[in-house]
Amino acid sequence: MRAVIVKEAGGPEVLQLEEVEDPRAGPGEVRVRVRAAGVNRADLLQRMGLYPAPRGVRQDVLGMEFAGEVESLGVGSDGWKVGDRVMGIAPGAAQAELVVAHERMLLRIPDALDFAAAAAVPEAFLTAHDALYRQGSLAPGEAVLVHAAGSGVGTAAVQLAAAGGSRTIGTSRSPRKLEHARELGLGHGLVVERGAGFSKAVRELTGGEGVRLIADFVGGPYLDENLRSLAVGGRLVVIGLLGGAKAEIDLSRLMTARLHVMGTTLRSRAPEEKMAVTQAFARQGLPLLAAGKIRAIVDRVLPASEVRAAHELLAKNDTFGKLVLAF
Numbered sequence: 001m002r003a004v005i006v007k008e009a010g011g012p013e014v015l016q017l018e019e020v021e022d023p024r025a026g027p028g029e030v031r032v033r034v035r036a037a038g039v040n041r042a043d044l045l046q047r048m049g050l051y052p053a054p055r056g057v058r059q060d061v062l063g064m065e066f067a068g069e070v071e072s073l074g075v076g077s078d079g080w081k082v083g084d085r086v087m088g089i090a091p092g093a094a095q096a097e098l099v100v101a102h103e104r105m106l107l108r109i110p111d112a113l114d115f116a117a118a119a120a121v122p123e124a125f126l127t128a129h130d131a132l133y134r135q136g137s138l139a140p141g142e143a144v145l146v147h148a149a150g151s152g153v154g155t156a157a158v159q160l161a162a163a164g165g166s167r168t169i170g171t172s173r174s175p176r177k178l179e180h181a182r183e184l185g186l187g188h189g190l191v192v193e194r195g196a197g198f199s200k201a202v203r204e205l206t207g208g209e210g211v212r213l214i215a216d217f218v219g220g221p222y223l224d225e226n227l228r229s230l231a232v233g234g235r236l237v238v239i240g241l242l243g244g245a246k247a248e249i250d251l252s253r254l255m256t257a258r259l260h261v262m263g264t265t266l267r268s269r270a271p272e273e274k275m276a277v278t279q280a281f282a283r284q285g286l287p288l289l290a291a292g293k294i295r296a297i298v299d300r301v302l303p304a305s306e307v308r309a310a311h312e313l314l315a316k317n318d319t320f321g322k323l324v325l326a327f
Helices: 041-047 115-119 122-135 152-163 175-182 199-205 220-229 251-257 271-284 286-290 304-316
Strands: 002-006 015-019 029-039 065-073 085-089 098-102 106-108 143-146 167-172 188-191 211-216 230-238 260-263 298-303 322-326
Touching (some): 002 304, 065 098, 065 115, 085 122, 085 271, 106 271, 115 298, 122 211, 122 271, 143 152, 152 175, 152 211, 175 188, 188 199, 211 220, 220 230, 230 251, 271 286, 304 322
Parallel strands (some): 143 211, 167 188, 211 230, 230 260, 298 322
Antiparallel strands (some): 029 098, 029 322, 065 085
């Protein structure tokens, strides 16, 4: 099969599309003929040698999400049949013509979605759904602040929160991205430069109360302003570290406002946990996707042979939604 290969750490120039050995489906697993695969910032970090795949996963093949058709079944796999259209997350090696996944890690692709749109769903929507509801306990009517609202996970979080009846505020450095996000259900958009304050505006938009939940992809530079933006008893879920991992924290603010700060990532979790995340989205998010109440946001689709260009585009931070490779 053809796969996106990284033979050594470096820039986009180290990426190659090469023939490698086909993977085999083990007990309870399914082998999928990949038609499209999403490109994520984690792929850029792995390419640079900064974010290795979990132990036991091929380190030289990129890719954390895919969409395609069931090609074969491992022993004991009975939840799917050959030809079923499926999508899912993977710990790695998904940017290839074939990928192997546990049968409980797969989601059925709604009829209205093509493979490119489906490939933009798993990583963004499972991450956002888990952060908002399983980790952040977001309830209808609560106000939520979503940073990087034009990113893949950001657009998913905005849509899920709006569909769930929450009031949404989003930030971005790009007014254009905020305008697009409003079309997805974003209630209020704030143009924010890194290091600039946003808590005053958040307080004003919430009548002085603050938001009940923040989904943060930026990290260190936003920590103090995040804490100032939270309502009493509010929750901060850190999903990404685009701005850096280090920050000072005022513990007295945590104490007096009874704030909760937590972090989350999907890739390093145990398979059983990722199955639970997948099945939770299958129950609660997939019906919304099938009904068109939420949708995959694809900035553009590139052939797998242009993976270098995909990495360059994503690094520029000019995309709205996801970049997808077609196989």
